[in-house]
Amino acid sequence: MNDEIEVRVPGSPKRFHLNCWSVSGLESCVTVRVDDSVRYAFDIGHATRAxxxxxxxxxxxxxxxxxxALPKHVSQRELRSRPPSTYYCPPDIEESLLTICQGFAAMNEGYINKPLSPSRKSVASPVGQDIPLSHGRVARxxxxxxxxxxxGYLIYAHTRTRITEYMHLSGPEIGEYMAQGIQVWENKHLPEIAYTGDTTFDTFLDPDNADLLRSSILITEATYIDDRQPAEKARQRGHIHLQDIAKNAELFRHxxxxxxxxxxxxxxxGQAQHWVRRLLPQWLLNKTWVPMLMKDMEGGYTY
Ligand SMILES: [Zn+2]
Ligand SMILES: [Zn+2]
Structure with missing residues (x-):
């Protein structure tokens, strides 16, 4: 399944286009497109066309x-004559990812002509350290x-807004103030796109992660959703249960x-839709999306 879904932010003109290829334990790759020049991929368990x-x-x-599928992504970019992507990862795994890519290069007689190298394409990205991106955005x-x-990664978008005390001014008045050198605008970085990857619910209780709960779009996991699987099992395996989200729904108000x-x-x-409707309060349901699963396109196999 390679179609994009359009995610609208209620009460805002914002639109995000997502391609979600994600099943626990099989493969996860989520792409977010803001417009044709701003596209990000989160995780690369499958090198989707998007x-x-x-x-x-x-x-x-x-x-x-x-x-x-990181080596495949590298090779597909080359095959399609695209410049190398930049891959960001936790510092602990950078060396292993490099080794894997170099192994594929060796097996493919240089098919991956330029194996991932720290200087060119991969960036070990410590928590809290901003990554500058284009279009006025940074990833943290x-x-x-x-x-x-x-x-996880939170992308902030730069915006320029009028300082509250000058909100009431007309256009010509703003011009006058600016001519006098008075600063009527302020620059802000607003939390725009958040992606957690695999995690327990603790991520949302961590005070350092408060901005996640103000983001325009939050993409997170719900590995377990029904009452056959207890929430405690999800936690033990390092995952979130839909019951955790329902129980703490108020956290997602903003x-x-x-x-x-x-x-x-x-x-x-179908089961996902059923449980989301059953557990989440209506106000949260109104802004919740559960993308169709790729297996629905493959004949609906499940077990
Ligand atoms: Zn996973
Ligand atoms: Zn995992």
């Missing part, structure tokens, strides 16, 4: 379903809580849109 268009790829952790890795070293991915392969899209 991801190949992305110059920036953010890897959350070293589980194979989140980074196993944040701490997540999984079974292995992991981090996000623009919530997108749930990484469902266990045991569920169908």
């Amino acid at each position: 991801s190949i268009m992305c110059d920036h790829v953010f890897v959350t952790h070293g589980h194979i379903d989140h980074c196993g 890795p944040f701490r997540t809580y999984h079974r292995v070293a992991s981090q 996000i623009g849109a919530l997108v749930l991915v990484h469902l266990s392969d045991r569920y169908t899209s």
Whole structure:
């Protein structure tokens, strides 16, 4: 499934176009397109066609379903004569990713002509350290809580807004103030796109991650959704249960849109819709998206 879904932020003109290829344990790759020149890929467990268009790829952790297709992404970019993407990852896994790419280069007689190298294409990105991007945006890795070293990414968008005390001014008045050298505008970085990757619910309780809960779009996981799987099991495995989100729904009051991915392969899209409708309060449901699962396009296989 390679179609994009349009995610609208209620009460705002903002639109995001997402391609979500994500099933727990199999493969995860989520792309977000803001417009034709701003595209990001989060995780690269599968090199989707949408991801190949992305110059920036953010890897959350070293589980194979989140980074196993990184060498393929590198080779697909070359095959299609695109410049190398930049791959961001937790510092703990950079060396391993390099080794994997170099292994593929060796097996393919240089098919990956330019194996991933720290100087050219991969960036170990510590938590809290901003990554400058184009179009006035920066990405900031944040701490997540999984079974292995992991981090999510929050992309901030630069905006220029009028300082509150000058809100009432007319256009000509603003011009006058500016001519006198009075600063009537202020620059802000607003939390725009958040992607957690695999994590327990603790990520949302961490005070350092408060901006996640103000983002325009929050993409997170709900590996388990029904009452056959207890929430405690999700936590033990380093994941979120939909019950965690329902129980703490108030935390998500100020996000623009919530997108749930990484469902266990045991569920169908229909079951996902059923449980989301059953557990989430209506106001949160109104801004929640559960993208159709890729297996729906493959005959609906489940177990
Ligand atoms: Zn996973
Ligand atoms: Zn994982």
